Amino acid sequence: MEVIITGGGIIGLSSAFYLQQAGHNVTVVDRTDMSDSCSYGNAGYVAPSHFVPLATPGIVKQGLKWMLNSKSPFYVKPSLNGTLINWGLKFMKSATQAHVERSAIPLRDISLLSKQLYEEWTNVPGLSFAYDPQGMLEFFNTEENARHAEESVKAAAAIGLEARLIDKATLQQMEPDTAINALGAVYFPGDAQLYPNLLMKTLLAYLKQKGVKFLGNKEVTGFVTSGNKVTGVKVNGEILPADHVIIASGAWSAELTRQLRVNIPLVGGRGYSVTYENAPWKFRHPVILSEARVAISPMDGNKVRFGGTMEITPLNTPPRMQRVEGILESVKRYFPAYDIPMPSADKVWYGYRPCSADGLPYIGNTARFPNVTVATGHAMLGISLGPATGKLVSELATGQKPSMDITPFKVERFG
Numbered sequence: 001m002e003v004i005i006t007g008g009g010i011i012g013l014s015s016a017f018y019l020q021q022a023g024h025n026v027t028v029v030d031r032t033d034m035s036d037s038c039s040y041g042n043a044g045y046v047a048p049s050h051f052v053p054l055a056t057p058g059i060v061k062q063g064l065k066w067m068l069n070s071k072s073p074f075y076v077k078p079s080l081n082g083t084l085i086n087w088g089l090k091f092m093k094s095a096t097q098a099h100v101e102r103s104a105i106p107l108r109d110i111s112l113l114s115k116q117l118y119e120e121w122t123n124v125p126g127l128s129f130a131y132d133p134q135g136m137l138e139f140f141n142t143e144e145n146a147r148h149a150e151e152s153v154k155a156a157a158a159i160g161l162e163a164r165l166i167d168k169a170t171l172q173q174m175e176p177d178t179a180i181n182a183l184g185a186v187y188f189p190g191d192a193q194l195y196p197n198l199l200m201k202t203l204l205a206y207l208k209q210k211g212v213k214f215l216g217n218k219e220v221t222g223f224v225t226s227g228n229k230v231t232g233v234k235v236n237g238e239i240l241p242a243d244h245v246i247i248a249s250g251a252w253s254a255e256l257t258r259q260l261r262v263n264i265p266l267v268g269g270r271g272y273s274v275t276y277e278n279a280p281w282k283f284r285h286p287v288i289l290s291e292a293r294v295a296i297s298p299m300d301g302n303k304v305r306f307g308g309t310m311e312i313t314p315l316n317t318p319p320r321m322q323r324v325e326g327i328l329e330s331v332k333r334y335f336p337a338y339d340i341p342m343p344s345a346d347k348v349w350y351g352y353r354p355c356s357a358d359g360l361p362y363i364g365n366t367a368r369f370p371n372v373t374v375a376t377g378h379a380m381l382g383i384s385l386g387p388a389t390g391k392l393v394s395e396l397a398t399g400q401k402p403s404m405d406i407t408p409f410k411v412e413r414f415g
């Protein structure tokens, strides 16, 4: 079978991995040279602890407060853009407690499947990604978040995930290199971390060596259809024949699904990161600063990456350096001896998370064109969920029973 994948981020490459393994001729088309996308500069967490979707009652309330602060972690640009308005209305409607409860098991299951597949990937010759399964610490520094942490530990236990409340003294022992200013943390021993830049680089090289074709700097502009089948993909004026098409174009996926009259509410949630090599600031674990929503990732032996911010904004808005200042200043609130300097603008990375309107990914064949599989909307979880999504995509494309129940990820769930 000729399979064309639109998008060479982690979701496209993971899909290529399993489709190639299943014996298909796979071509990946990307409008960039695939050396940078949202799948590169992220925090690299493989996080079953993230079983709460982005759409929660709390984030809507908090988001409204944060909107007036240019350094805050969450920002929705007030806009007359129809896509953003439509997404925002659906997001607010989805953000209920019942939705949070319904989403926990599907998110847990896809995360655990993905983590297991990453562990298999550590044994694949040629793939290397500095996988570190030592768990993650989520710091808290307010009484309100201390209560929230207790609830998180209970909620995790209720679905069989291990989470431990850590007091300040134990936290200081776990992170002994500098004085910590936090009330405590939740430790998620089941989380892992990897170095995404290395993962992407070695995955690309591995797939090329296995015979996957890559068309870089080529844009998918549309599709050729016949009845309820897509028979070709339009790439820079040429038509590539296809038996099956995978739409894995990250935050831009809705531009392509729209052409097939498949509606997926999706916006880009911009985040920023800064990476230092051989830095003097030492962290023993991946850390999330919960009030600041900042991730600190000690990576690949000698690197540390500070990342965060969720900025819902049109995809062509210039980057806002105040957001990066906000990230770096928040580190000092928890680690008072660490002064992380603001780097020059060319050292700041940013990427667009593909955010669905309910915080769950869109994974499935479309009802209108069953030979088109959509795989996007992973928001803050694309690295975590990459291999599991790739495996599910391969199963869906070849008519096999998916490895898990994917009903909650139905592509056309918003009509």
Ligand SMILES: Cc1cc2nc3c(=O)[nH]c(=O)nc-3n(C[C@H](O)[C@H](O)[C@H](O)COP(=O)(O)OP(=O)(O)OC[C@H]3O[C@@H](n4cnc5c(N)ncnc54)[C@H](O)[C@@H]3O)c2cc1C
Pocket (backbone or CB within 6 Å): 006, 007, 008, 009, 010, 011, 012, 029, 030, 031, 032, 034, 036, 037, 038, 039, 040, 041, 042, 043, 044, 045, 046, 047, 218, 219, 220, 221, 248, 249, 250, 251, 252, 253, 256, 269, 270, 271, 272, 273, 295, 307, 308, 309, 350, 351, 352, 353, 354, 375, 376, 377, 378, 379, 380, 381, 382, 383, 384, 385
């Ligand atoms: C600051 C930050 C921290 C994060 N931390 C984590 C984390 O710790 N753990 C985690 O799991 N996730 C994290 N994420 C989220 C994660 O990075 C994303 O969910 C993931 O990278 C999305 O992958 P993707 O393949 O869907 O999209 P992308 O990586 O954006 O890839 C999509 C590709 O499609 C291509 N494309 C688009 N349109 C077309 C077209 N028409 N024709 C051809 N090609 C096209 C693009 O060029 C791009 O290369 C973080 C994100 C940010 C911003």
